[in-house]
Amino acid sequence: MTYRKHYIPLESDPEIFTYLMHKLGVNTSLKFVDIWSLEEDEIHCLPGPVQALILILPDYPAYEEQRVKCQNLEKGENGEVVWFRQTINNACGLYAILHCACNIPNSLERDSFLGHLMAVKDRSEYLENSEYLDQVYQQAAVGGSSDAPPAEEEIDHHYVCLVKRSSFLYELDGDREGPICRNILEQDEDVLSKKGRGIIQMYTGSDLEGSFSLLALIDSG
Numbered sequence: 001m002t003y004r005k006h007y008i009p010l011e012s013d014p015e016i017f018t019y020l021m022h023k024l025g026v027n028t029s030l031k032f033v034d035i036w037s038l039e040e041d042e043i044h045c046l047p048g049p050v051q052a053l054i055l056i057l058p059d060y061p062a063y064e065e066q067r068v069k070c071q072n073l074e075k076g077e078n079g080e081v082v083w084f085r086q087t088i089n090n091a092c093g094l095y096a097i098l099h100c101a102c103n104i105p106n107s108l109e110r111d112s113f114l115g116h117l118m119a120v121k122d123r124s125e126y127l128e129n130s131e132y133l134d135q136v137y138q139q140a141a142v143g144g145s146s147d148a149p150p151a152e153e154e155i156d157h158h159y160v161c162l163v164k165r166s167s168f169l170y171e172l173d174g175d176r177e178g179p180i181c182r183n184i185l186e187q188d189e190d191v192l193s194k195k196g197r198g199i200i201q202m203y204t205g206s207d208l209e210g211s212f213s214l215l216a217l218i219d220s221g
Helices: 014-024 040-045 061-070 092-102 111-116 123-129 130-142 194-204
Strands: 030-035 048-059 157-165 168-172 181-183 213-219
Touching: 014 048, 014 092, 014 111, 014 130, 030 048, 040 213, 048 092, 048 194, 061 130, 092 111, 092 157, 130 181, 157 194
Parallel strands: none
Antiparallel strands: 030 213, 048 157, 048 213, 157 168, 168 181
């Protein structure tokens, strides 16, 4: 795909993701935290219900295989899920935030950037042309502990969102052809249930060591 706009990639820091999310108009009770393990004991210690997950993974053969395989997957019959095609280069972290926040009921401030985004017809054009988004994204992107690479430089990591919407577990990735319905979740199951962890482990194996990392969006009340 040829991009007309390029962003500096976001560092996978929960404070950076939380800062940008709040600047875009997400309720301040929501925040991102790191998940270091998929063990039950670790998950039960999380300080609030898990609303969504962002998996950070390298561009490696297993991911590319899933991309090809999933193009023909059943995408679910529920039309409520919000999905964005990524049209800004290196902005997969931003699109992961959008996929998380815009699929959580009552998470957006009405008179905010994301509140207005959800009301427009051409959301891609709105994102690409927003000077406010350029400004707050730049502030977040240069706030990491590592040196930010040039916006046009290709990076070797990608961000994927997992979220529960209307009893469906969705994988949302702006580089795919649409939302992918991965499973059906019962009322008492969230994205870190056994079904959700199975999707993560499909990519990472049995743990999160190495190049993978995982952020959870929680409601801290």
